[in-house]
Amino acid sequence: MDQAKQDAFGSRLTDILNHGALNLALALGYQLKIFDVMADMDKPLSCKDLARAAGLHPRYVQEWLGIMCTGHIIEIHGDTSEASTYFLPPEHAALLIRKAGSGNMGVYTQEIPLLTQTVMARVAADFFKGEGIPYKAYPRFQEFMAQLSHAKHRQVLIPHFLPGVDEGRLMARLEKGIRVCDIGCGQGIALHLMAETFPASSFTGIDNDEPAIAEARSGAAERGLKNITFLAKDAASVQDDPDFFQAYDYITAFDAIHDQSRPLDALKAVRHMMAPGGMFSMIDIDAASNPAENLNHPMGPFLYTVSLMHCMPVGLFDKGRGLGMMWGRDQAVSLLTQAGFRHIQVLEMDHDPFNVHYQCR
Numbered sequence: 403m404d405q406a407k408q409d410a411f412g413s414r415l416t417d418i419l420n421h422g423a424l425n426l427a428l429a430l431g432y433q434l435k436i437f438d439v440m441a442d443m444d445k446p447l448s449c450k451d452l453a454r455a456a457g458l459h460p461r462y463v464q465e466w467l468g469i470m471c472t473g474h475i476i477e478i479h480g481d482t483s484e485a486s487t488y489f490l491p492p493e494h495a496a497l498l499i500r501k502a503g504s505g506n507m508g509v510y511t512q513e514i515p516l517l518t519q520t521v522m523a524r525v526a527a528d529f530f531k532g533e534g535i536p537y538k539a540y541p542r543f544q545e546f547m548a549q550l551s552h553a554k555h556r557q558v559l560i561p562h563f564l565p566g567v568d569e570g571r572l573m574a575r576l577e578k579g580i581r582v583c584d585i586g587c588g589q590g591i592a593l594h595l596m597a598e599t600f601p602a603s604s605f606t607g608i609d610n611d612e613p614a615i616a617e618a619r620s621g622a623a624e625r626g627l628k629n630i631t632f633l634a635k636d637a638a639s640v641q642d643d644p645d646f647f648q649a650y651d652y653i654t655a656f657d658a659i660h661d662q663s664r665p666l667d668a669l670k671a672v673r674h675m676m677a678p679g680g681m682f683s684m685i686d687i688d689a690a691s692n693p694a695e696n697l698n699h700p701m702g703p704f705l706y707t708v709s710l711m712h713c714m715p716v717g718l719f720d721k722g723r724g725l726g727m728m729w730g731r732d733q734a735v736s737l738l739t740q741a742g743f744r745h746i747q748v749l750e751m752d753h754d755p756f757n758v759h760y761q762c763r
């Protein structure tokens with residue numbers, strides 16, 4: 403036995419315990435908007451002043467600050483605990499607050515605690531059965547996904563992503579007026595943005611989660627959007643529906659194919675829906691299909707964990723395929739090919755290094 407190797411692993415496990423605890427405490431701070439309050443005040447604060455400004459109980463805030471300063475997220479100043487003040491450095495705030503937009507990593511701190519709270523026991527039980535878990539077992543997932551989408555799409559979709567599609571040609575077509583469909587649209591954030599920006603085009607969102615579709619519709623109504631329709635439907639069911647034959651010029655799927663029970667049928671549906679000369683953008687997590695090739699992936703353990711707790715079980719449900727979020731480039735290209743796409747480009751995106759764009763004709 404190599405003692406040095408064991409010692410190194412022991413200290414790594416200590417880091418893991420600390421970082422796991424920090425993730426939970428960061429998620430609480432994010433949820434309770436403590437980081438936003440500290441960033442707005444932009445000066446060292448006593449625990450009492452911070453608790454007052456955030457509308458929280460000082461004893462809880464004090465314990466939380468203990469985690470934040472020993473975890474080096476927040477700076478502590480002062481010699482005695484009574485005189486201590488706490489400061490969130492602007493460099494940390496820039497990655498933790500809601501105003502950070504697409505740079506907001508605070509929103510991601512909620513993901514593991516949310517999944518732990520909602521399905522950990524069920525996932526553990528499913529290790530024995532492998533039956534999968536329905537979407538409705540994740541009550542706050544769509545709300546969380548919408549927060550992610552807001553953070554991600556608001557600053558990126560219109561100014562960076564769409565201008566890169568079809569070497570810039572898509573933008574002119576959207577401005578002129580085309581028919582667009584988003585598969586697995588969730589609460590419709592991407593479509594709301596596109597429909598607002600391109601009033602001459604028409605937009606359809608498809609998702610089989612009825613509550614998400616209801617939210618998407620009310621979001622469109624609040625914005626007064628008339629060029630948008632949302633349908634509560636299983637994307638896979640569209641593949642034989644004559645009403646959808648060649649009905650769309652541009653089809654998107656943001657992070658929405660890998661957790662479908664019948665992803666190949668959903669992709670065949672996309673092909674069925676695509677008008678001649680049309681284009682499909684599938685945006686999905688960038689990974690290799692073989693875990694051995696993901697050893698240097700900067701978020702490998704995080705993404706595999708989210709997949710284990712959510713994407714894979716929802717994809718397994720109803721005797722589904724259960725691809726999981728880390729299905730990777732090889733499987734993605736293979737499924738797209740089986741669905742009938744002949745021109746598949748795998749495009750990396752400077753503005754979004756964690757996803758890849760499969761641009762298909």
Ligand SMILES: C[S@@+](CC[C@H](N)C(=O)[O-])C[C@H]1O[C@@H](n2cnc3c(N)ncnc32)[C@H](O)[C@@H]1O
Pocket residue numbers: 537547548551585586587588589591608609610611614635636637638655656657658661662663664
């Ligand atoms: C990870 S979420 C992504 C949501 C949205 N595209 C976004 O970027 O925020 C995946 C979405 O796919 C939807 N979905 C899963 N299976 C589906 C199916 N068979 N048909 C249509 N939508 C499905 C889920 O309800 C969920 O809204």
